[in-house]
Amino acid sequence: MNLPDELKPTPRVLMGPGPSDVHPRVLRAMATPLLGHLDPQFLALMDSTKRMLQEILRTRNELTFAVSGTGSAGMETVLVNLLEAGDEALVCVNGVFGTRMCDIVERCGARLVRVDAEWGKPIDPAQVEKALKSCSPKLVAIVHAETSTGVWQPLVEIGNLARERGALFVVDAVTSLGGVDVRVDDWGIDALYSGTQKCLSAPPGLSPVTFSPRAVEVIEKRKTKVQSWYLDMGMVRKYWGAERAYHHTAPISSVYALYEALRIILEEGLEARFERHRRAHELLRAGLEAMGIEFVVESAYRLPQLNAVRVPAGMEDGPTRKRLLEEFNLEIGGGLGVFAGKVWRIGLMGHGAEPNHVNMLLAALNMLRSG
């Protein structure tokens, strides 16, 4: 056969909703020679990865590790392990990812109770409180950083409401972790999942998760088998824990990448990293507002790492993003769902949350606007 072309895509600057640009050190880590997945050197790497995750998640949860799979695999891991058929689950929905959680809850055979907010607005704790009066869910689930809308959801009040009702508190931190503060223990979070390709700035492929002792107890007391063999914590934790029992082959190179990405985060320091995200966001905001471009979310609930803005009058959504990609090698995201065609999603995630990225995009938009 004729061989297809050599793999050499034109490099892009990734300023969409993920994947984000990764540090060159992370790319180099991925080219490290493979080890066996039970090699003592690799097991030591897994232990260090777990300890670094605990630090970044600000948790002492023993059951903290990275699921083999992207953020959605983490979402599914948390829900399929905590829910059994006939359980009740309350899910907060104000965008794509809350909606996805509802789908998984229903696939678990659980009874779904939804609390909705308009896209672009945070969930109102009063609505959760009201819903909790007429149900007694096993868990309350919510998205911390809604990547489809740019909403930064306050968690503490809703977490307290869940706890008062004896429900587990489940949080999607796929886009929040590494960009804004996530405090698992202080905020009473019982189960949380994230993803590597947003603000952790590693390639997609792993999903950090953590379960509180309370959540572990719920898993241990299940009456039925977890419907997913691959994501069954009862088995997976025996590989990440002391037993080191083979379950599935760890994606070695992805673990290398996450390991190096976490080291980079801890070298920088969490506070410094969050501050860098805030500064990049402020620079972008000033530049966009000077062009008359408006944000979707009111300022109190805006994520620094995911900037949802209205497509300005006089510029077309698809053609503009196409030209950004083709002429400037710059990727930004379009709108999803009700925001399709109306909103752009500009990511300033992890390694990419820095002034050069912002200035490149602002310059490119200005050039495209003036023809």
Ligand SMILES: *Cc1c(COP(=O)(O)O)cnc(C)c1O
């Ligand atoms: C990206 C994302 C997911 C899904 O992660 P994948 O890596 O695409 O599977 C889930 N929740 C949120 C908030 C996300 O941003």
